Amino acid sequence: MGFINRKQLSNSLRYIGVGVKRIPRVIKELKRKGFHFFGLVIPIIYILGLHYTTFMTRGFAVKLLGSITLGYFIWEQLRLNVPAVSEFCVKMYGHMMREKEKDRMNGVFFYLLGSTICIYFFHPLIAVSSMLFLIIGDFTAALVGISYGRTKIGNKSLEGTMAMFLVCFVLSFAMFFNQSLGEHIAFWGSLVATLVELFNPSFVDDNLTIPIIGAIAMKYMTVRLGVELPVYSNSL
Structure with a gap:
């Protein structure tokens, strides 16, 4: 967010009703969570690739993303065990890491792992929706909670929590808009993902649990309701 003047951002936040004492924390969260929007590259490339290319299949996506996940796992092990690499990472992106992530695997790895699992096991509409639950829904929950949250x-x-549910429902309903009973799939997937974000235990990274458990809920609803999701000709 270096292209945004801090004073202008503060003024904008005050304009939309964010309390003065909350602004520094909101700005910090915007910097940290804003980086997570780069994660949108995965669901966007995946769903567009399935629609408009012949090379993109679930198998290809799993192999590609699995390779990236493995590479990032190796990089994280170097960061955690090699002082020179650790020092480099702190200088480059240490300000975007939570304190607990400085001596353990960070959220990016768990997002990559969760995305790989979702693409492998679930229909593309479910996989993409579950990734959006994390990238946009979790961001919304944090931003609204820090900016306006009063009821703990x-x-x-x-x-x-309410903001996350609403955003997740809108996003997933858009994904399932043309499907029979799609609103039910969207509702329950969004509700489960929101509850996971709310009650996720501290010892498990929610970058892993939100997409996977949200996807399981949507898959269950498709089976329970007998919904046949579209088959992509270049899918597995």
């Missing part, structure tokens, strides 16, 4: 639920807020 543990260390989260009711306002952030």
Whole structure:
């Protein structure tokens, strides 16, 4: 967010009703979570590739993303065990890491792993929706909670939770709009993903649990409702 003047950003946040005392934390969260929007590259390339190319298949996507995940796992092991690599990472992107991530695998690895698992096991519409739950839904929960949250639920807020559910539902409903009973799939997937974000145990990274458990919920609903999702000619 270096292209945005901090003063202008602060003024904009005050304009939309964010309290003055909350602004520094909101800006910090925007910098950290904003980076996560690069994760949109995966679902966008995947779904567009299935629609408009012949080389993109679930098998190809799993192999490619699995290779990237493995490479990132190796990089993380070097960061955690080689001082020179650790020092480099702290200088480059240490400000975007949570304190607990500095001596353990960070959220990017778990996002890559979760995305790979979702693409391998679930229909493309379900896989993409579950990734959006994490990238956009979780971001919304954090931003709204920090900016406007007043009703606490543990260390989260009711306002952030409601915002995440609404965003997740809109996104997934758009994905399933042309499918029979798609609103039911979207509703329950969004609700489950939101509850996972709200009650996720601290010892498990929610970059892994939100997409996978959300995808399981949507898959269950398709089976329970007898919904036949479209078959992509270049899928597995």
